[in-house]
Amino acid sequence: MNENLFASFTTPMMMGVPIVVLIIIFPSILFPSPNRLINNRLATVQQWLIQLVSKYMLSIHNYKGQTWALMLMSLILFIGSTNLLGLLPHSFTPTTQLSMNLGMAIPLWAGTVVMGFRHKTKASLAHFLPQGTPLPLIPMLVIIETISLFIQPVALAVRLTANITAGHLLIHLIGGATLVLMNINPVTALITFIILILLTILELAVALIQAYVFTLLVSLYLHDNT
Amino acid sequence: MLGTGLLLYMLSKEIYVVNHETIAGASTLIVLIYAIRKFGPQVGAFADKLNEEKVAKAQEVKDTAINSLKQAIADENKEQWRVEGRNYLFDAKRSNVVMLLETNYRERLLHVYEEVKKRLDYQVNLQHVIFRREQEHMVNWVEKNVIQSLTAQQEKESIAKCIADLKVLSKATHASL
Numbered sequence: 085m086n087e088n089l090f091a092s093f094t095t096p097m098m099m100g101v102p103i104v105v106l107i108i109i110f111p112s113i114l115f116p117s118p119n120r121l122i123n124n125r126l127a128t129v130q131q132w133l134i135q136l137v138s139k140y141m142l143s144i145h146n147y148k149g150q151t152w153a154l155m156l157m158s159l160i161l162f163i164g165s166t167n168l169l170g171l172l173p174h175s176f177t178p179t180t181q182l183s184m185n186l187g188m189a190i191p192l193w194a195g196t197v198v199m200g201f202r203h204k205t206k207a208s209l210a211h212f213l214p215q216g217t218p219l220p221l222i223p224m225l226v227i228i229e230t231i232s233l234f235i236q237p238v239a240l241a242v243r244l245t246a247n248i249t250a251g252h253l254l255i256h257l258i259g260g261a262t263l264v265l266m267n268i269n270p271v272t273a274l275i276t277f278i279i280l281i282l283l284t285i286l287e288l289a290v291a292l293i294q295a296y297v298f299t300l301l302v303s304l305y306l307h308d309n310t
Numbered sequence: 311m312l313g314t315g316l317l318l319y320m321l322s323k324e325i326y327v328v329n330h331e332t333i334a335g336a337s338t339l340i341v342l343i344y345a346i347r348k349f350g351p352q353v354g355a356f357a358d359k360l361n362e363e364k365v366a367k368a369q370e371v372k373d374t375a376i377n378s379l380k381q382a383i384a385d386e387n388k389e390q391w392r393v394e395g396r397n398y399l400f401d402a403k404r405s406n407v408v409m410l411l412e413t414n415y416r417e418r419l420l421h422v423y424e425e426v427k428k429r430l431d432y433q434v435n436l437q438h439v440i441f442r443r444e445q446e447h448m449v450n451w452v453e454k455n456v457i458q459s460l461t462a463q464q465e466k467e468s469i470a471k472c473i474a475d476l477k478v479l480s481k482a483t484h485a486s487l
Contacts, residue, residue, distance in 0.1 A: 173335030259330035
């Protein structure tokens with residue numbers, strides 16, 4: 085069981101061919117591009133949803149920040165769809181891999197920081213010192229703020245990875261427990277199954293929320309630095 | 311039929327292994343089916359409503375355009391009818407003006423006639439006056455000459471005759487009464 089537990093997190097290979105790229109590209113098929121005025125229901129609902137989310141997410145940015153709209157929208161759609169697809173049995177979720185999340189977080193965070201330094205150098209440097217600190221504490225605080233700045237991308241990536249991985253592990257564990265308990269005591273197995281159902285609902289929520297949180301934080305970093 | 315047979319075959323031969331993923335899949339399936347049953351029609355109706363609104367907007371634009379064009383055609387027809395009516399208006403105005411001109415002309419003609427008559431009357435009156443003066447003068451001259459020719463003696467004789475005639479007449483009257 086130990087081997088099986090973590091087997092779902094290895095890079096998926098099919099006959100020795102890494103098909104992880106296909107798995108990452110797969111969710112884009114589920115979002116048809118609306119090219120008519122009146123589309124089918126799927127495209128209409130997706131279009132409405134994307135309009136709603138983008139309206140709320142981009143309302144806090146000024147003109148410069150709103151040039152990131154495409155990036156932020158595709159980010160939230162990608163993370164949300166990959167997380168939701170990972171709840172199906174025998175599926176592989178790319179966002180469980182730290183490598184991929186770091187690959188998403190570090191460039192985005194670095195982009196916001198570099199943009200901030202280029203356009204508003206003084207204000208970006210001023211972020212290192214909160215207002216109203218007493219004089220002797222300044223060196224200490226600058227060091228702390230620098231550390232806190234550099235930990236942001238790591239935190240973004242690790243947050244996403246840990247949440248999704250932990251959720252998947254819990255589902256597998258409780259599923260395994262239900263399976264074993266079915267032979268010993270079916271009633272307990274039923275209770276465990278109900279727990280599993282509740283957990284699935286939670287995981288659905290978590291999948292969406294994680295996507296939202298990731299994108300929100302990136303947009304927050306952007307807002308600070310625009 | 312094929313599905314059931316295939317499933318049973320795969321399960322019995324352990325081609326499809328029942329492990330924790332099966333349970334996980336089962337729970338996901340239950341949640342998904344419940345959600346779709348409950349919210350499916352609503353979402354469908356919502357999507358249809360969105361599309362209906364889009365179509366209604368486009369339709370409204372088209373209808374507005376058609377209505378405005380129809381209104382333009384009706385207005386154009388009315389203008390054409392008005393233009394026809396305008397000819398009558400012009401004729402009426404023209405005859406009005408002609409009448410005014412004629413009235414003016416007649417007035418002036420009358421004026422001229424009166425002026426001419428006044429001058430001619432003056433000449434006529436002048437002639438009358440001259441004629442009467444001449445007559446009076448002649449009469450006066452005749453009277454003067456007659457009176458001059460009457461001597462005093464003849465005056466006395468005529469007066470005595472008049473008195474004698476009067477006496478005779480009065481006697482005659484007394485007699486007839």
